[in-house]
């Protein structure tokens with residue numbers, strides 16, 4: 001088993017970003033969505049991205065954003081990835097890849113077998129998919145809700161496409177999640193917070209260490 005890719009999403013302060021980078025986060029997520037407690041304005045996002053550049057991949061998360069909004073983010077932040085976390089369909093994913101040139105991670109809510117079938121429809125279209133819990137219909141935002149989904153729904157996932165597991169992960173359950181799903185990547189937001197939108201440096205470090213330990217081959221003693 002190779003080392004799992006770890007993404008810490010919804011970072012908004014230099015101190016906790018530094019904790020994530022120092023502990024070995026592979027990807028850091030910056031949220032541009034006004035209704036999120038993790039939303040960061042353009043100038044803050046640019047500064048956080050500069051702090052992370054070359055140390056981890058920079059992911060900008062948007063929800064059904066227009067091209068104009070993505071252009072403004074692209075100019076100010078120069079992300080390595082887009083994470084599309086709204087109702088973007090296959091053609092929108094293709095269009096963002098073609099227009100902006102960076103890889104696209106499409107987030108999909110999983111609540112039933114039908115959702116796994118839908119996720120399989122992004123094979124060869126998205127560069128990666130991120131599988132999250134399906135939000136309730138009355139949710140104020142489509143992600144970052146701390147909800148776990150039934151991981152057995154991934155039994156029918158087409159694993160020829162790279163994916164990350166998300167939704168309600170935390171330092172205590174991420175190891176179990178990796179073993180149960182064999183996910184090549186994991187993503188977390190509220191599971192490393194002390195309050196909505198307030199990342200906790202110690203929890204970030206615990207999460208990254210737990211995820212990396214779960215994906216490292218163990219040498220068993222025969223004694």
Ligand SMILES: O=C(O)c1ccccc1NCC(=O)[C@H](O)[C@H](O)COP(=O)(O)O
Nearest residue numbers: 009036143144145146167168188189190
């Ligand atoms: O984090 C948000 O506030 C957010 C808002 C709108 C769309 C997506 C959002 N977060 C998405 C993420 O990438 C989260 O890491 C993912 O949903 C998992 O969240 P959590 O269950 O809180 O770890």
